[in-house]
Amino acid sequence: MATQPATLSPSSERSFLQRIRSGDAVAHTLTGMAASTILAVTILLAYHLWSGSSLPRSAFGWSFVTGSDWDPVAEKFGALPFIFGTLTTSLLSLLIAVPVGLGAAIFLAELAPRGASDALTFMIELLAAVPSVIYGLLGIFLLVPFLQSTLVPVLVSTLGFLPIFQGQFFGVSVFSAGIILAIMIVPFIISVSREVLLAVPQDQREAALALGSTKWESTWKIVVPYAMRGIMGSVFLALARALGETMAVTMVIGNKPQIATSLLAPGYSIAAVIANEFAEATGNMHQQVLIELGLVLFALTVLINGAARLLILSTKAGGK
Amino acid sequence: MTLSFRRRAVNAVMLTLTGVCTFLVAGVLLVILGYLAWNGATSLSLDFFTKLPVPVGETGGGMANAILGSAKVLLLAMLIGVPIGFFAGVYLAEFGDSAYSGVIRYATDLLNGVPSIVIGIFAYALVVQPMKHFSTLAGGVALGIMMIPISLRTTEEFLRAVPVSLREGAMALGASRSRTIFTVVIPAAKNGILSGLMLNLARVAGETAPLLFTALGNPFWSSGWLQPTATLPSMIYNYAIAPYDDWHRQAWAAGFVLLVLVLTVNVAARFAIGRGSARGRS
Missing domain, CATH: 1.20.5 (Single alpha-helices involved in coiled-coils or other helix-helix interfaces)
Incomplete structure (x- = not known):
């Protein structure tokens, strides 16, 4: 004191x-x-x-995720068609969105002048703000007719020998859902990948150019590998979003619980079946089964988001 | 010479392709906006904002009840999600250097990654099941939970961006820690936090999935907070998948109104924050 x-x-x-x-x-x-x-x-x-899903977990156990019969009235619940639909649509969307998104990110980070790049990125990030139900609306009335009249006939006539492009096309299909999802996730891939590309030190590029590499070689062999973890992180983030996406998929996937080889056939996804059946579940078991599907979706996204965050954090922390 | 030519060709082709990718994505944006604006603007009329939906078979009518319903659900969501997210953001930015704040951050990330349909199931279990009926309140709870993580993240980010010298100045004048925070730091970060709030609202305003079995839907006005209510996004969904042309027109009008709202808020908020630093979304 x-x-x-x-x-x-x-x-x-x-x-x-x-x-x-x-x-x-x-x-x-x-x-x-x-x-x-x-x-x-x-x-x-x-x-x-x-x-909330204790009933089906004790009644079905693991056969819930391996069974493929879905008949709520007869209390037969096999979730495989939904898991299959969620995984195929998500992977298909990645297959389309990753090359396009990475290409655009490279253009925006490496080639475009900073002002134009910022303006374009701003526009592309607006795409991410469009509500998913509006993507669904455009899916039904713009994308599906376009696929039916133009893209799918071309695909069938050139690649129709592949089993994934066979069978009748009704417009609503796993293929349509994959394309809508690709449009929805591409802004994420671009905006995160562009940022990690911009964070690559300038001397990496200069060293590659000084050794006589072309602009593309310095970008593809030096800059992109340097930023690889961050790019992978953006892909995982996009995948998590695609897995949980509900409205747009529900509106164009066809909502038919089947496992078809052809992408042109209708399918169903986990989120879509919850959206369609939860409010009108026919009984306790049916509702609990849908909650268990929610649990599956929750577990999937927790895993993938965790992986994404680790990857992005590790790039931020120490480069490669 | 041939090698050099091949390398130069690859260089040119690949660089061009990256440009094509960019303009493909930007083109998709323009097509979406253009197509929606065309269909929406031609379907829109004053009735849309003032009248109730009409039964199948009659033409005309509007979605006045859904517009009000959306506003009510969003108001509730804001009252639930923003205070929790805001104060938790203050905690993380100002008091949060413990292991516990790491746990909170992890929980927030987890919550942010939960698909919106799963949030809907949660709100159903929290509100609809105990009360035994669908309600505006349940929809507000669902969207409120979705607002928490982003609200926290923007608050924390903008508080951390306030210069230390401001805090030191306040403390040097004898202000306590809490007084410094609430009279100096938060006002300094006010613009950023408010813009973040607008972005957050715009994001949940378009959410449909969590409302399907919480707010449900309602062809009439919904009185009070404990009745099911129509909302703009769920009307778009229901009208788009219905087989009636007149309903499709209404869906376009609703989609147009929703998109204009969401994009206007996004553009305004991003300009207010300053481009590039607007990390409202994950």
């Missing part, structure tokens, strides 16, 4: 400090409670998905 300034008496000093501390403590507690709410919500979410 002896070292305290003489102008303040010990008692007023104590109350002053207490006042400060109590105000800080209130703020700390209040904001800490809000933060804890998030933790509670997340735990409660996982808990509800787990406890």
Whole structure:
């Protein structure tokens, strides 16, 4: 106490400090409670998905994810067609979106002047803000007629010998869903990949060019490998989004629980079946089965988001 | 010489291809906007904003109830999601250097990655099941939960961007930590946080999946907060998949209104924050 300034008496000093501390403590507690709410919500979410699906988990076990019969009225529930549909549409969308997105990211990061690149990126990021139900609307009335009249006839006549392009095409199909998903996820891939490409040190490019490589060689052999983890991270983020996407897929996939070799055949996805059947579930078992599908989707996205975050963090932390 | 020619050719072809990719994506954006604007603007009329939907077979009518329903659901979502996200963001930015804040960050990332349809199941279990009926409230809870992670992230980001010298100045004048935060740091970050809020609202305004079995839908006005309500996105969905031409026109009009709202907010908020730093979305 002896070292305290003489102008303040010990008692007023104590109350002053207490006042400060109590105000800080209130703020700390209040904001800490809000933060804890998030933790509670997340735990409660996982808990509800787990406890809400106890009936089918004990009744079917793992045969739930391997069975392919889906008949709610007869209480037959095999989720394989939905898991298959979710995985095929997502992978198909990656197959289209990754090359296009990476190409565009390279153009925006390496070739375009900074001003034009920023303006184009801004526009492309707006694509990511378009609600998914609007993509569904455009899917039904713009994409499906276009596929039916133009793209699919061309594909069938050139690549029709492949089993994935055989059979009758009704417009709604796994193929249509994959294309809509590709359009929806490409902005993510572009915007994240462009950022990690821009973060590659300039001397990497200069060294490659000084050794006589062309612009493309320096980009493809030096810059892209340097940014590879970040690019992979963007792909995983996009994949997580594609897996959970509901509305646009529901509107164009055809909603038919089958496993077909042809991409032109209608299919079904996990999110779509939840969207279509949850509100009108025919009984306790049916509803719990749909919750279990939600659990599957939750687990998938948690895994993939985790992987994406690790990849992006590791590039930010130490380059390669 | 031949090798050099081949390398130069590969260089030219591949660089051109990257440009093609870019303009392909930008072209898709223009086609989407153009097609929607054309179909939407030609289907839109004043009735859309003022009248109730009409039964199948009659033409005309509007989606006034869905517009109000969306506004109500969004208001509830904001009241639920923003305070939690905001205060938790303050906690992480100002008090959060412990292992516990790492846990909170992880939970937030997890919650942000949960597909919206799964959030819908959660809101159903939280609100619809105990109350035994679908409601505006349940829809608000679903969208509110979706707003939390982004609200937290933007708050934390903009608070961290406030210069340390401002905090030191306030503390040097004798202000306590909490007083510094609430009278100096937060006001300094206000614009960014508000823009982030607008982006966040625009994002959930278009969400359909979590509303399908929470707010459900309603062909009439929904009174109070405990009845099912129509919302703009779910009307677009229901009308688009129905087999009636007149409903399709209404769906285009609704899609157009929704998209104009969402894009206007996005453009305005991004300009307010400054381009490039707007990381509202994951």
